[in-house]
Amino acid sequence: MVELGQSDTEVYAPKKTLHVWRALLNWLAFFFQIFVQIIKATPTLINYSSSSSSSPSFEPLPVVELSESPESPSPYAASAVNIPTADAAYDLSQKLTVVLDLDETLVCAYETSSLPAIVRNQAIDAGLDWFELECLSSDKESEGKPKINYVTVFERPGLHEFLTQLSLFADLILFTAGLEGYAKPLVDRIDAENRFSRRLYRPSTSSTEYREHVKDLSCISRNFCRIVIVDNNPFSFLLQPVNGIPCIPFSAGQPHDNQLLDVILPLLKQLSEQGDVRPLLYEKFHMPEWFHKHGIPNGWVGTHG
Known part of the structure; x- marks a missing residue:
């Protein structure tokens, strides 16, 4: 009976240890997934925050960068x-x-x-x-x-x-x-x-x-x-x-x-x-x-x- 009890204990101990390790790995995997989600979400949160708080006010505009290439004339003149061209001289007074x-x-x-x-x-x-x-x-x-x-x-x-x-x-x-x-x-x-x-x-x-x-x-x-x-x-x-x-x-x-x-x-x-x-x-x-x-x-x- 003693030998049987010892044998049962020896068989049970590794199974218990295995369950503990599996549980630990599951927790680690769970926290890793959360960490990955946080990392993935960070740029979105930053971009959203900057876009929502950005002012619609006008930025300095000394020169407008046109999308047309040098070979393509501006659609404006x-x-x-x-x-309009004036028919007479302007009155600068x-x-x-x-x-x-x-x-x-x-x-x-x-x-x-x-x-x-x-x-x-x-x-x-x-x-x-x-x-x-x-x-x-x-x-x-x-x-x-x-x-x-x-x-x-x-x-x-x-x-x-x-x-x-x-x-x-x-x-x-x-x-x-x-x-x-x-x-x-x-x-x-x-x-x-x-x-x-x-x-x-x-x-x-x-x-x-x-x-x-x-x-x-x-x-x-x-x-x-x-x-x-x-x-x-x-x-x-x-x-x-x-x-x-x-x-x-x-x-x-x-x-x-x-x-x-x-x-x-x-x-x-x-x-x-x-x-x-x-x-x-x-x-x-x-x-x-x-x-x-x-x-x-x-x-x-x-x-x-």
């Missing part, structure tokens, strides 16, 4: 983007009309309650001029009164010098897609000298089949030879693409931005000396091609210019 966007072009604004303290403090420490603002919201309080929003506004570096110098040779017009209850008190602060001859708000924008809040310059002037619009969102000048100057968006994280005085102002001075601004702007930015690359049909772009 000056005559194809509604740049007429000031250039410069239409300026507000948010992310001249200033950047944040709801004070949602602005992280670290962002605010870093921007102030870096030297950005700023102010806090009370403005009326389109929302209503429970009593039916307009809701008041508290906004922190950062001015783009060089803003006041830019407006001062620009007003010497140009007629300034503000054109924003923002609501008047928000934009008017803000512009009152940055333009105490009333350099803007007109202020246009969201109701003055147009809706198209491709974009909303498009800024149609025809509501300002029918003379497209001597009018330009500066905007961080190029879709704003979809109707007059060869009158547009796309600029880099401004945010509180750019305290050393130099666009207004070093980039935009010299270009506007150069344009003020042109009888027709459109040929120069077309050659510099090729905006019709840019719109075409972003899904706007060739024959549709610039039909109002």
Whole structure:
């Protein structure tokens, strides 16, 4: 009986050990599969995160890289983007009309309650001029009164010098897609000298089949030879693409931005000396091609210019 018991024990022990090893291997295989799934999913998560958080704002566009080869001419030419030849000499005594966007072009604004303290403090420490603002919201309080929003506004570096110098040779017009209850008190602060001859708000924008809040310059002037619009969102000048100057968006994280005085102002001075601004702007930015690359049909772009 003892020998039989010993024999049973000897047979059972290896079987038990085998089961333990199999269980251990199964667990290892299970964890390995999880690890592989995590590794495979990581690029997808990164790509998804970057694509969902990427700003639709316009990137710098000094030169548009065209898809056509050097042997294939561009489908556009000056005559194809509604740049007429003048029958008479241009009157350069007429000031250039410069239409300026507000948010992310001249200033950047944040709801004070949602602005992280670290962002605010870093921007102030870096030297950005700023102010806090009370403005009326389109929302209503429970009593039916307009809701008041508290906004922190950062001015783009060089803003006041830019407006001062620009007003010497140009007629300034503000054109924003923002609501008047928000934009008017803000512009009152940055333009105490009333350099803007007109202020246009969201109701003055147009809706198209491709974009909303498009800024149609025809509501300002029918003379497209001597009018330009500066905007961080190029879709704003979809109707007059060869009158547009796309600029880099401004945010509180750019305290050393130099666009207004070093980039935009010299270009506007150069344009003020042109009888027709459109040929120069077309050659510099090729905006019709840019719109075409972003899904706007060739024959549709610039039909109002």
